[in-house]
Amino acid sequence: MRPRGRRPGGADTRAAIVEAARTEFAAQGYDATSLRGIARAAGVDPALVHHYFGGKPEVFAEVMSIPVDLASLVGGVVSSPRDQVGEVMVRTFLHVWDSADGRLRFQALVRSAVSHEEAARMLREFLVREVFGKVSAAFAAREGHPGVELRAALAAGQMVGMAMLRYVLEFPVVVDSSQEELVAELGPVLQKYLAP
Amino acid sequence: MRPRGRRPGGADTRAAIVEAARTEFAAQGYDATSLRGIARAAGVDPALVHHYFGGKPEVFAEVMSIPVDLASLVGGVVSSPRDQVGEVMVRTFLHVWDSADGRLRFQALVRSAVSHEEAARMLREFLVREVFGKVSAAFAAREGHPGVELRAALAAGQMVGMAMLRYVLEFPVVVDSSQEELVAELGPVLQKYLAP
Numbered sequence: 246m247r248p249r250g251r252r253p254g255g256a257d258t259r260a261a262i263v264e265a266a267r268t269e270f271a272a273q274g275y276d277a278t279s280l281r282g283i284a285r286a287a288g289v290d291p292a293l294v295h296h297y298f299g300g301k302p303e304v305f306a307e308v309m310s311i312p313v314d315l316a317s318l319v320g321g322v323v324s325s326p327r328d329q330v331g332e333v334m335v336r337t338f339l340h341v342w343d344s345a346d347g348r349l350r351f352q353a354l355v356r357s358a359v360s361h362e363e364a365a366r367m368l369r370e371f372l373v374r375e376v377f378g379k380v381s382a383a384f385a386a387r388e389g390h391p392g393v394e395l396r397a398a399l400a401a402g403q404m405v406g407m408a409m410l411r412y413v414l415e416f417p418v419v420v421d422s423s424q425e426e427l428v429a430e431l432g433p434v435l436q437k438y439l440a441p
Numbered sequence: 442m443r444p445r446g447r448r449p450g451g452a453d454t455r456a457a458i459v460e461a462a463r464t465e466f467a468a469q470g471y472d473a474t475s476l477r478g479i480a481r482a483a484g485v486d487p488a489l490v491h492h493y494f495g496g497k498p499e500v501f502a503e504v505m506s507i508p509v510d511l512a513s514l515v516g517g518v519v520s521s522p523r524d525q526v527g528e529v530m531v532r533t534f535l536h537v538w539d540s541a542d543g544r545l546r547f548q549a550l551v552r553s554a555v556s557h558e559e560a561a562r563m564l565r566e567f568l569v570r571e572v573f574g575k576v577s578a579a580f581a582a583r584e585g586h587p588g589v590e591l592r593a594a595l596a597a598g599q600m601v602g603m604a605m606l607r608y609v610l611e612f613p614v615v616v617d618s619s620q621e622e623l624v625a626e627l628g629p630v631l632q633k634y635l636a637p
Contacts, residue, residue, distance in 0.1 A: 356555045359548055359609050369610045377612075392626070394614045398606055399599075399626055402615070406602025410594055413555050414565045416573075418590045419598070430588070430595055434630055 259297050262287045266304045271363050275305060275370035302375045309368070310350050313341050319376055323383040330384075331400075331436025335428045338404045343424060348412040355413060377401055384439050393439075400438040403431065455493050458483045463504045467559045471501060471566035498571045505564070506546055509537050515572055519579040526580075527632025531624045534600045539620060544608040551609060573597055580635050589635075596634040599627065 265287035269278045280301055284291040298304045302315055318337050325333040342351050357364040381397035407427070410416040461483035465474045476497055480487040494500045498511055514533050521529040538547050553560040577593035603623070606615040 352555055355551065355605075359552045359555065365610055369612060372610070373612065395618055395622065396626060398612050398615050399603060399630075402602035402606045403595075403599045403630075404602065405605050406598035406600065407595060409551075409601050409605065410598045414561055414568070416565060416569065416594050419594050422591055426591065430592060430634075434595075434599075434633070437630070438626075 258287075258289060258293065262289060262294055262297060262304070263307055267308045270305060270308055270367045271361075274363070275301075275367045276374060280304070302371070305367075305371050305375075309354065309371075311354075315375060319379050322380060327387070327440050328436070330439050331434065332428055332432035334400065334435045334439070335404070335431045336424070338408075339424050339427065342408055342412065351408055351412045355409070372401075380439075388440060396438040400435045403434060403438075407431065454483075454485060454489065458485060458490055458493060458500070459503055462500045466501060466504060466563045467557075470559070471497075471563045472570060476500070498567070501563075501567050501571075505550065505567075507550075511571060515575050518576060523583070523636050524632070526635050527630065528624055528628035530596065530631045530635070531600070531627045532620070534604075535620050535623065538604055538608065547604055547608045551605070568597075576635075584636060592634040596631045599630060599634075603627065 262283065266278075266283045269283050269286055273282075278301070280294050281291050283304060284294045287294070294304065298307060305311075306313065306315055318341065322330065322334050322337055341347060354368065358368050359365070377394075377397050381394045384397060385393045407419065410419040458479065462474070462479045465479050465482055469478075474497070476490050477487050479500060480490045483490070490500065494503060501507075502509065502511055514537065518526065518530050518533055537543060550564065554564050555561070573590075573593050577590045580593060581589045603615065606612040
């Protein structure tokens with residue numbers, strides 16, 4: 246989508262919004278930050294923040310350099326056929342992170358989470374609110390059994406841990422595995438967690 | 442009271458060995474470092490390194506502040522009854538890391554692995570050589586099917602990822618789960634990886 250009509254400063258304005266958002270998220274966490282607050286800090290109209298980014302998850306993704314259209318990825322996992330959800334989740338994860346760039350971004354995320362308490366907090370709130378909350382809510386509604394929230398988190402943990410071995414510690418056997426080999430091993434595990 | 446002459450004095454010598462080992466491991470990685478090399482760098486007899494620490498894994502554990510008797514833990518997993526290996530692995534992991542101190546040590550390990558290429562390398566070499574190599578070799582011998590090395594690594598990845606959520610990102614549902622709840626969910630997953 247291109248900015249329409251009068252453009253108050255284009256790239257500069259966009260950068261100012263991202264900078265203001267970075268400060269707001271770090272100071273208040275993800276949940277307590279609003280688009281309105283970000284706009285105020287950036288000295289722009291809230292409609293402009295909405296115009297440039299869409300919503301709060303998209304601003305956050307930009308701040309954290311998470312290179313994805315998160316809503317459509319989460320939507321894709323949640324709406325996948327029940328018996329394919331494990332495989333879809335693995336493929337989606339590898340699609341996002343399995344590139345030289347993704348690898349560096351994953352490292353950067355882990356580095357900031359482990360070095361700054363406020364980064365861990367905003368990342369946690371974002372992931373719980375926008376990713377795992379949505380996934381586990383969808384499966385709780387579908388499956389209707391208790392413990393689905395913990396199992397959704399452990400499924401996420403499986404992928405985070407695989408990524409630690411593939412992108413950070415670089416375990417040879419994990420680095421050398423193809424995406425298909427990983428899907429074949431991890432898909433059934435995630436399937437069992439989410440929709441046994 | 443010990444005579445302080447030819448034989449270098451207790452705590453100082455031990456600290457000097459740890460310091461020399463830290464430098465050697467960082468410079469050369471885990472695999473290429475020898476007890477002899479550490480002794481040379483510390484200016485002591487190799488027998489003294491052996492006397493204080495036992496072997497190379499124990500020196501490394503000391504350098505990395507890994508608070509465990511690694512050999513006995515790995516031995517416990519490897520020698521557990523086939524149908525209990527998943528549960529034993531989860532319990533062993535939680536036993537090591539599930540304390541205020543363990544949590545901080547886990548954070549410190551992740552921080553150094555993600556911040557320093559040489560730390561990631563020596564940690565990887567150590568884990569592959571002394572932990573996962575031994576576990577997967579034991580199961581390859583027992584199970585005799587291919588892919589056991591990747592599955593042992595993914596089992597490890599599951600635990601590393603759980604630890605990222607429990608000790609670093611502090612996902613509420615993972616933090617609030619008891620050890621027994623985690624054993625109940627994770628045990629069968631690890632069991633399936635290691636001895637299906």
